[in-house]
Amino acid sequence: MxxxxxxxxxxxxxxxxxxxxxxxxxRLLPAPQTVALAIINEARSGALAFNLGVTLLxxxxxxxxxxxxxxxxGLAMGRMPVIDRLADPWLVVLLNLPAxxxxxxxxxxxxxxxxxxxxxxxxxxxxxxxxxxREGARALDPSLDEMxxxxxxxxxxxxxxVTMPQLAPYLAAATRSGLSLVWKIVLIVELxxxxxxxxxxxxxxxxxxDVTRILAYALTFVVVMLAIETFLVQPFERHVSRWxxxxx
Amino acid sequence: xxxxxxSGQLELHIRHKSYRVASGGRLHVLGEISFSxxxxxxxxxxxxxxxxxxxxxxxxxxxxxDFDGSVLLPAHGRLGIVxxxxxxxxxxxxxxxxxxxxxxxxxxxxxxxxxxxxxxxxRRHYPGELSLGLARRVALARAFAFEPELLALDEPFVSLDxxxxxRLRAELIELISxxxxxxxxxxxxxxxxxxxxxxxxxxxxxxxxxxxxxxIERPRSPRSAAELAVIRDKLRVAAVSG
Numbered sequence: 341m342x343x344x345x346x347x348x349x350x351x352x353x354x355x356x357x358x359x360x361x362x363x364x365x366x367r368l369l370p371a372p373q374t375v376a377l378a379i380i381n382e383a384r385s386g387a388l389a390f391n392l393g394v395t396l397l398x399x400x401x402x403x404x405x406x407x408x409x410x411x412x413x414g415l416a417m418g419r420m421p422v423i424d425r426l427a428d429p430w431l432v433v434l435l436n437l438p439a440x441x442x443x444x445x446x447x448x449x450x451x452x453x454x455x456x457x458x459x460x461x462x463x464x465x466x467x468x469x470x471x472x473x474r475e476g477a478r479a480l481d482p483s484l485d486e487m488x489x490x491x492x493x494x495x496x497x498x499x500x501x502v503t504m505p506q507l508a509p510y511l512a513a514a515t516r517s518g519l520s521l522v523w524k525i526v527l528i529v530e531l532x533x534x535x536x537x538x539x540x541x542x543x544x545x546x547x548x549x550d551v552t553r554i555l556a557y558a559l560t561f562v563v564v565m566l567a568i569e570t571f572l573v574q575p576f577e578r579h580v581s582r583w584x585x586x587x588x
Numbered sequence: 589x590x591x592x593x594x595s596g597q598l599e600l601h602i603r604h605k606s607y608r609v610a611s612g613g614r615l616h617v618l619g620e621i622s623f624s625x626x627x628x629x630x631x632x633x634x635x636x637x638x639x640x641x642x643x644x645x646x647x648x649x650x651x652x653x654d655f656d657g658s659v660l661l662p663a664h665g666r667l668g669i670v671x672x673x674x675x676x677x678x679x680x681x682x683x684x685x686x687x688x689x690x691x692x693x694x695x696x697x698x699x700x701x702x703x704x705x706x707x708x709x710x711r712r713h714y715p716g717e718l719s720l721g722l723a724r725r726v727a728l729a730r731a732f733a734f735e736p737e738l739l740a741l742d743e744p745f746v747s748l749d750x751x752x753x754x755r756l757r758a759e760l761i762e763l764i765s766x767x768x769x770x771x772x773x774x775x776x777x778x779x780x781x782x783x784x785x786x787x788x789x790x791x792x793x794x795x796x797x798x799x800x801x802x803x804i805e806r807p808r809s810p811r812s813a814a815e816l817a818v819i820r821d822k823l824r825v826a827a828v829s830g
Binding site for chain 1: 649650651667668671675677678680689714730
């Protein structure tokens with residue numbers, strides 16, 4: 341994509357924000373420079389880094405839990421029809437439980453603890469990971485499976501060299517959609533029952549009607565997630581698809 | 589039909605094989621097929637397309653166990669197979685594909701193998717970057733690197749041009765002579781069978797049964813057109829009387 345075009349689009353967004361803040365007033369929509377100043381102040385006091393770090397750790401932990409269980413369960417459901425039929429109703433229930441219900445129940449049953457928060461977020465992401473990986477497992481090529489059987493490949497070799505590369509696009513899709521979903525739910529979990537993190541700060545700012553602070557935290561975290569996507573997810577994707585012939 | 593040899597590498601007795609088809613009934617693919625191969629023997633099974641040759645091969649290598657009969661394999665039962673489509677892992681290089689199937693193969697074995705098959709320059713290439721002829725060679729290299737007691741080839745030369753088939757055939761002959769391996773070739777082409785095998789089994793149309801067994805003297809050596817014509821005639825007569 342043309343970088344100049346991208347940059348122009350971002351500049352347009354900032355300009356629209358500037359105009360908007362003049363129209364509705366700085367109490368409802370503070371100007372970009374006010375928000376930038378707030379970010380710098382929060383960064384100086386160390387609060388920004390601390391809260392971002394805490395939230396990021398929660399995102400990483402719950403995302404890892406959800407992806408690990410999602411991959412195992414999705415593979416099992418995609419490969420074994422009996423398990424698929426047994427687990428499918430559970431999956432439908434979990435898919436359709438609102439995030440808020442899972443979070444509230446987790447806090448009621450397990451108390452306002454860190455593990456309750458992480459499990460609640462992971463449970464929200466889990467069914468989507470399962471559904472995506474199950475699709476991938478259903479699309480596995482049986483002819484490569486037969487090849488692995490005839491050449492007596494070990495279970496580990498099969499998983500690492502035959503199965504996982506076929507699942508890679510599905511895992512990448514689950515990662516993409518998963519990261520953005522998980523961080524949004526982590527904020528709600530923090531708002532409802534954690535004493536720190538970006539969600540907690542936004543909750544405090546909401547009570548004080550401090551829009552500047554809400555925007556300062558939200559935007560910084562968006563930038564962090566954007567960096568993860570650009571410097572972690574995309575290079576990984578390029579690495580696992582290096583064997584594909586790219587149009588010159 | 590040959591009697592079961594005492595030192596047979598492969599003893600095959602199929603009485604009946606049928607498939608359940610989508611419409612409900614069963615499709616009878618294989619009838620009575622029995623033969624045995626001795627150590628180091630190269631045999632070819634020839635039949636019209638769709639007669640169940642691939643099914644036969646799948647039964648022998650153990651990918652299909654739903655049949656009436658028995659298959660006796662060599663003691664250690666290491667089977668190498670070259671499928672009709674190369675079935676390489678597209679996300680691994682040529683060399684990785686071979687090494688993953690044959691982790692025990694040493695560098696010396698591999699480089700000889702790659703050199704014989706003209707693959708030395710392609711070790712680091714991905715299968716998607718190879719022509720069908722080259723991909724078939726990688727499948728061949730993989731099967732040989734596995735050092736099988738029984739090598740099964742399913743139409744290894746189909747849809748390649750004549751000159752390439754001739755080269756690959758020569759390479760295959762060289763590999764078999766270097767490391768004598770009991771080999772079963774399945775093909776629809778009588779020419780291919782005559783050019784490689786010590787013995788040719790002729791199959792009837794589906795449900796397939798063996799209608800003739802023709803030993804080939806002096807296999808895998810250059811033959812004159814007249815000699816080839818004689819063998820072809822012999823096979824034709826056998827097919828008609830069978």
